[in-house]
Amino acid sequence: MTETKKEDKAYRQLESNSLLQQIMFQYMLEGQQASEEKRLAWVTSGFPVEIPVAMGVGVSYPEQYGAVVGSQKVGPEVCGYAEEIGYSQELCSYARASIGSVEKPNASPMDGLPVPQALLACNNICGTVLRWYDAVSEQTGAPVFLLDTPPIEGEQPEHHKEYVRKGIDRLVDFLGTTFHTTLTEKRMREVADLSSRAIKLYNQSLAACKNRPSPLNCADRFLTMAPVVSMRGTDIIIDFYQTLLDEVNSRVKEGIGAIRDEKIRLLWDNIPPWHSIFRFFNGLAKRGVVFPADTYTHAWSGAIETDDLYGSVVSIYSNSYLNKGLEAKIDKMCQLIEDYDLDGFIMFSVRSCKRYSLGQLVSKEIVSERTGVPGVVIEGDMVDSRLYNEAQIQTRVDALLEMFL
Amino acid sequence: MKHGIGIDIGSTTAKGVLVDSTSKTLASYIMPTGSSGSQAVERIMEELRVSSKMELKGIPIISTGYGRTQVEDAEQSVTEITCHSVGVHSLHPEMRLLIDVGGQDSKVIRIGPEGRPVNFELNDKCSAGTGRFLEVMAGVLGISISELGPLALTSKTPATISSTCTVFAESEVICHIGAGKDPSDIAAGLHASMATKIASLARRVGIVRPICLTGGVALNPAFKHHLSKQLGAELWVPENPQFTGALGAAVIAIRGLNK
Numbered sequence: 264m265t266e267t268k269k270e271d272k273a274y275r276q277l278e279s280n281s282l283l284q285q286i287m288f289q290y291m292l293e294g295q296q297a298s299e300e301k302r303l304a305w306v307t308s309g310f311p312v313e314i315p316v317a318m319g320v321g322v323s324y325p326e327q328y329g330a331v332v333g334s335q336k337v338g339p340e341v342c343g344y345a346e347e348i349g350y351s352q353e354l355c356s357y358a359r360a361s362i363g364s365v366e367k368p369n370a371s372p373m374d375g376l377p378v379p380q381a382l383l384a385c386n387n388i389c390g391t392v393l394r395w396y397d398a399v400s401e402q403t404g405a406p407v408f409l410l411d412t413p414p415i416e417g418e419q420p421e422h423h424k425e426y427v428r429k430g431i432d433r434l435v436d437f438l439g440t441t442f443h444t445t446l447t448e449k450r451m452r453e454v455a456d457l458s459s460r461a462i463k464l465y466n467q468s469l470a471a472c473k474n475r476p477s478p479l480n481c482a483d484r485f486l487t488m489a490p491v492v493s494m495r496g497t498d499i500i501i502d503f504y505q506t507l508l509d510e511v512n513s514r515v516k517e518g519i520g521a522i523r524d525e526k527i528r529l530l531w532d533n534i535p536p537w538h539s540i541f542r543f544f545n546g547l548a549k550r551g552v553v554f555p556a557d558t559y560t561h562a563w564s565g566a567i568e569t570d571d572l573y574g575s576v577v578s579i580y581s582n583s584y585l586n587k588g589l590e591a592k593i594d595k596m597c598q599l600i601e602d603y604d605l606d607g608f609i610m611f612s613v614r615s616c617k618r619y620s621l622g623q624l625v626s627k628e629i630v631s632e633r634t635g636v637p638g639v640v641i642e643g644d645m646v647d648s649r650l651y652n653e654a655q656i657q658t659r660v661d662a663l664l665e666m667f668l
Numbered sequence: 669m670k671h672g673i674g675i676d677i678g679s680t681t682a683k684g685v686l687v688d689s690t691s692k693t694l695a696s697y698i699m700p701t702g703s704s705g706s707q708a709v710e711r712i713m714e715e716l717r718v719s720s721k722m723e724l725k726g727i728p729i730i731s732t733g734y735g736r737t738q739v740e741d742a743e744q745s746v747t748e749i750t751c752h753s754v755g756v757h758s759l760h761p762e763m764r765l766l767i768d769v770g771g772q773d774s775k776v777i778r779i780g781p782e783g784r785p786v787n788f789e790l791n792d793k794c795s796a797g798t799g800r801f802l803e804v805m806a807g808v809l810g811i812s813i814s815e816l817g818p819l820a821l822t823s824k825t826p827a828t829i830s831s832t833c834t835v836f837a838e839s840e841v842i843c844h845i846g847a848g849k850d851p852s853d854i855a856a857g858l859h860a861s862m863a864t865k866i867a868s869l870a871r872r873v874g875i876v877r878p879i880c881l882t883g884g885v886a887l888n889p890a891f892k893h894h895l896s897k898q899l900g901a902e903l904w905v906p907e908n909p910q911f912t913g914a915l916g917a918a919v920i921a922i923r924g925l926n927k
Contacts, residue, residue, distance in 0.1 A: 624872060637786065642793060654734060655793070662749035662788060668926045 273523050273549040277483055279507045283490070286503055290494055291373070297321020298377030302442050305379040305399070308492055309388040310410065311580045313567065314434055316496040317454040318444045322383075323376045324493045325399075328364065329357035333537025333646035335372050342647050344370065350398075356615040356646035358395035365402045379403060381441050383434075385410040387586040389618035408437045412581045416588045419581055427577045451572060454496040459566035464504035465491045468511045469561060473603050476520025477555035478511045481531050482544045483521055484560040526551030527667050530599055530608035530638075532558045533619050538648040543656075552664065556603040558584075558595060589622040593629050600634045606667055608638040609660065614650045639663040671727045674755075674917025675712060676748065677705045677735025680771025680799065681884065684712035685914040686720050686727070689922055691758040695720035696911055705738035730917040746920055748913045749777055749788050755916030756880050757783025759906050764876040767866060767895070767903070768912070769885035771799040774866055776873045789872050796832045797865035799885045804834055805858045808841050809851050816855055820890035823856035832865045856890065863894035870899060877901055882909040 297303040303321045306312055312322055332341045333356075342356050344363030352359075361376070368375035382396040382405050396407045410430045415423060435446050465488070472479050479487075487507055490500040514520070531554045536543060544554065565579035584591045600608065610627055612620045627638050639659050643651035670689040676682065678701060686695040697715035701708055717724050731739035732751040739745065748768075756763050757779055766777040774797050778787040791797050795804075799813075806816040820826075827844050831837040837858070844854045870879075879901050885891050886909035896903045906912060 628872075628874075631787070639788075652793070655790075658734070658747050658749070659790060662747040662785065665747060665750045665925065666785065 274480065274482075274545045275519065275521060275523070277479075277487070277507070277510060279503065279510050280486070282503050282506055283487060286490055286494070286499055289499065290490070294321055294323045294377045298323075298379070301380050302444075303377055303379050304381040304383050304438075305376065305396070305405075306383045307385050307388060307392045307396075309580060309583050309585075310383050310385040311431065311434075311576050313451070313454045313458050313496040313576065314431065314446065315383065315438055317451045318435070318438050318442065318446050320381075320438055320442050320444065322493070323379065325361035325376060325395075326357045327489065327493050328372075328376050329360040329646050330537045331372055332360040332364070333648075334540065336538050336648065337372060338538055338644075338646040339649050341367075341371050352647075354615075355389075355391050355395065355617075356644055358391060358398070360646050362395070362398050362402065365399055379405045381405050381438070382407045383410070384408070385412060385580060387412040387580055387583045389585065389616070391618070406441065408434060410434055410580075412586055414586050414588075415581060419578065423581065424574070424577050427581050428573060431573055431576060448572075455567040455572055455575075457498055457501065458496040459568070461491055461495060461500050461504050462566045464501070464508050466566075468504070468508050469556070471508075471511045471515050472555035474515045475528075475604070476518070476522070476525040477528065477553050477603075478514035478519070478521055479555070480521035480544055480548060481535065481554035481557055482540050484557065485535050485540065488560045520553065522548040522551070522553045524551050525553045527553070527607070527664065528603065528605045529554050530556050530558070530596060530603070530605045531611070532596065532608060532623070533611040533613050534559055534616060534645040536611065536643050536648075536651055537645050539651060539653070547660070550664065554609075556599040556605065558592065558599070561595070561599065585618055589626060592622075593626050593633075596626065596630045597633050600630070600636060605636065607636045607663060609663070610638060610640045612640050612642045614642065614644045615647065616645065637663060637666050670922050671722070672918040672921030672923075673713075673716065673724065673727050673729045674751065674914040674919070674921060675709060675729060675731045675733075675739050675742065676751065676911075676914035676917060677701060677708060677731065677733040677738060678748075678770055678913070679734055679773070681910065682708035682712060682733075682735070683911055683914040684709075684716050685911055685918045686716045686722070686724070687915065687918040687922065691915075691919050691922075693911075693915065693918075694722070696908065696914070698910055701735065705735035706740065708735075709739050709741075728921040730921040732913050732917045743921070744925070746917060746925060749775060749785050749790075750925070751913045751916035751920065752882060753777050753779045753785040753916065754783050754919050755912035755914070756882065756906070758915060758919050759912070760878075760880065760904060763878055763880040763904065765870065765873070765879040767870055767879065767881050768883040769797070769799060769866060769881070769891070770883040774798050774869065774883070774885075776866075776870045778873050778876060787873050789869055791865070791869055795834045796837070797862055797869065799883070801834050801837070801862055802858070802885065802888065802891070804838060805841060805855075808838055809845075809854065811851075817859070817888035817890040819852050820855035820859050821893065823850070823852040825853055826856035826860055827853045829854075829857040829861040832861060837861065856894075859888070859890040859894045860898075863891060863898045866895055867898040875899060875901065878904060880904045880906070882906060882912045884910050886910075 364371035731742035736745035
């Protein structure tokens with residue numbers, strides 16, 4: 264009976280998810296331990312985390328915590344704690360979730376993130392991170408380090424590389440002073456190698472979605488990206504990404520898709536609505552809609568090459584496409600549509616994330632023109648469900664799907 | 669002869685249309701949606717039956733509009749974007765751009781040669797640029813919504829309403845009233861302000877002629893005048909601009925969605 268019920272589901276859950284849960288739990292414990300040992304740093308998602316990891320500094324990700332707050336459907340409450348002390352509803356909901364949870368940890372999921380001893384921000388994803396970490400610094404007393412990566416248009420000039428490289432040197436000094444630790448070339452190479460291996464394994468799973476049917480759907484990738492975001496450079500995640508890749512390859516070999524009856528293949532742009540992630544993607548799965556690619560999980564695709572370690576770090580972390588012109592993101596979307604043979608695209612305009620959502624209306628027109636496939640922009644927020652109107656989103660998505668009939 | 673019924677449960681009004689296989693309207697009915705979509709459906713079906721003198725049982729129904737899922741007897745629900753496009757195409761196949769301004773949203777749809785939408789934009793998070801905006805402003809001026817358009821057309825020197833937000837525009841209107849501005853000039857300014865917002869939405873989709881204007885607001889002559897002026901294009905308004913969504917649904921009920 265249970266088997267029959269399982270078979271009826273439009274969406275096939277990954278078996279690797281149980282391993283994912285285990286390592287994410289371990290990650291949480293390690294964060295707590297690092298905090299107790301006074302060697303925990305909070306980092307932004309685009310921070311060259313390999314460096315603190317190589318220096319024995321534990322890391323926690325407030326953005327990932329925001330995703331947890333969203334998934335647990337308590338975004339309005341936890342963001343509300345930040346609003347109560349004066350922060351605007353217009354501020355990024357990841358920022359509000361973290362500021363709110365520091366304000367009221369006992370009323371927040373997992374009692375908030377473990378207390379940090381340093382805050383490491385890289386502005387390659389947006390400029391808000393600096394002000395946000397400044398605010399958390401006021402709350403916690405932890406010092407902020409900013410790795411400044413000015414935006415790039417086209418190729419990264421030499422003077423830009425030198426500037427970011429100096430920032431990396433300052434980071435090593437900052438961590439050395441703050442945590443009384445040093446960086447050795449040997450350890451950095453080990454960590455960079457582990458980071459590259461995990462990223463390469465993950466990239467192979469992403470690339471396997473070019474197959475029909477696609478072995479992974481959007482929610483699968485958003486969940487399985489967690490370790491590559493938060494635990495890059497540790498050996499514990501290599502096993503997980505190998506297990507995931509094995510499962511993905513086995514699905515491809517046997518012609519098993521992430522959803523039962525794949526009919527329409529779409530691209531997803533932006534962070535997902537964490538509060539409605541399963542409802543949204545599984546609801547569409549029932550109608551034969553799969554998302555073999557998205558712009559978000561493909562953002563963690565740069566592997567540090569070990570022949571020019573720091574040059575590679577500078578290049579990867581300066582060239583995240585949110586740090587480049589709109590053209591780079593448009594090119595990426597067109598490329599994904601072509602490579603993954605997609606029928607259309609959905610762009611999620613995230614009220615919180617101005618940096619990611621900026622220019623979506625223009626991009627939509629250009630991407631449609633270049634690729635010849637239709638797209639739609641839907642509006643909402645990743646954490647704050649107050650800004651998510653399901654009926655309006657449904658109408659827009661339905662109208663897009665009707666174009667394929 | 670085949671027949672089809674389209675039911676459009678909109679945010680403000682509910683509409684029903686019965687057509688034959690030549691897409692000719694045999695009966696139609698419009699009423700306020702009210703608090704119960706299902707009661708509106710019942711009433712619409714009864715009115716269509718009486719007016720057409722036909723037994724409607726067995727005639728396929730397609731539902732559309734924000735209340736489309738409330739139509740229990742519908743074979744399928746189709747978005748108002750597709751239905752409006754198909755409806756306008758059945759009336760005037762040459763139309764390539766459709767601007768629909770309803771009670772609580774406005775949409776611009778690029779119509780493909782087969783009558784299906786190929787691109788669209790919606791303004792559905794804000795009441796500015798919708799019929800609701802004009803309703804609120806008519807209330808502030810102390811006149812009915814049907815008087816607002818004709819009053820605006822008598823203006824010689826339209827007032828400037830710079831806010832596109834309904835709440836802020838209301839404050840501006842009150843200031844103009846306080847300053848002794850003629851109500852016709854205020855009304856004209858309001859229509860011009862709303863036309864600016866809709867014209868901008870239309871430009872996002874791309875101006876392709878000929879252009880059709882539908883929805884309840886299409887019945888307002890001042891809005892049509894100002895929008896036409898801003899777009900620099902003639903606007904064709906069907907005889908019953910509120911029914912194109914239901915008409916499209918009825919046509920789809922006969923032909924199916926993929927034809």
